[in-house]
Amino acid sequence: GAVVSQHPSRVICKSGTSVKIECRSLDFQATTMFWYRQFPKQSLMLMATSNEGSKATYEQGVEKDKFLINHASLTLSTLTVTSAHPEDSSFYICSARGGDAKETQYFGPGTRLLVL
Amino acid sequence: GQNIDQPTEMTATEGAIVQINCTYQTSGFNGLFWYQQHAGEAPTFLSYNVLDGLEEKGRFSSFLSRSKGYSYLLLKELQMKDSASYLCAVCDSNYQLIWGAGTKLIIKP
Numbered sequence: 441g442a443v444v445s446q447h448p449s450r451v452i453c454k455s456g457t458s459v460k461i462e463c464r465s466l467d468f469q470a471t472t473m474f475w476y477r478q479f480p481k482q483s484l485m486l487m488a489t490s491n492e493g494s495k496a497t498y499e500q501g502v503e504k505d506k507f508l509i510n511h512a513s514l515t516l517s518t519l520t521v522t523s524a525h526p527e528d529s530s531f532y533i534c535s536a537r538g539g540d541a542k543e544t545q546y547f548g549p550g551t552r553l554l555v556l
Numbered sequence: 557g558q559n560i561d562q563p564t565e566m567t568a569t570e571g572a573i574v575q576i577n578c579t580y581q582t583s584g585f586n587g588l589f590w591y592q593q594h595a596g597e598a599p600t601f602l603s604y605n606v607l608d609g610l611e612e613k614g615r616f617s618s619f620l621s622r623s624k625g626y627s628y629l630l631l632k633e634l635q636m637k638d639s640a641s642y643l644c645a646v647c648d649s650n651y652q653l654i655w656g657a658g659t660k661l662i663i664k665p
Contacts, residue, residue: 442601446598474653483655483656483657483658484599484643484655486652486653486655489652531596533598533599543586543587543604543606543647543651544589544601544604545589545601545653546601547591547598547599547600547601548598549597549598550597550598
């Protein structure tokens with residue numbers, strides 16, 4: 441149990457375009473979903489926390505107009521990187537919390553974004 | 557402030573035992589997690605401790621002492637596939653995870 445999927449796994453796009461990443465909890469209802477970013481050889485950085493049906497809470501320094509988060513259902517959250525630039529190239533990972541283990545976050549496989 | 561400390565890197569030999577320590581100072585405590593992260597992949601859940609003591613799960617064990625703000629992850633019978641980063645994370649009073657920087661474990665034959 442506690443499987444989280446993420447799509448796409450890898451995306452290459454041109455500078456200025458928008459990219460949408462989906463995160464789904466496959467076998468449990470995720471009351472909360474988290475979006476992280478990780479640059480090579482660096483720690484996970486929490487970008488935002490989202491609860492189903494409410495606005496996401498963004499960490500300090502993360503632009504909410506650039507990283508749009510929608511948590512429309514208990515099994516789906518999306519992150520849209522708007523007007524992507526090369527410096528947005530990174531590994532984006534979602535996690536979901538809920539189900540039997542209310543504190544445990546289960547991670548999706550991640551999305552590697554490369555902006556040219 | 558909130559702080560999680562763990563060694564940056566450790567090296568061990570295949571078949572041996574290694575202990576990765578984690579100390580923490582957080583506002584509130586709702587459990588401590590260990591995750592494993594292989595290079596280029598997302599973290600995978602290993603263990604969760606909320607009460608003092610040792611939790612054993614196969615070759616991996618995790619220990620917690622809340623009074624000392626201390627945990628360790630013990631890996632036995634090391635295999636080459638155990639080479640990865642091991643992340644310590646504490647769930648604070650707001651149920652947010654505070655992450656350590658991770659310990660890169662290198663296994664040598």
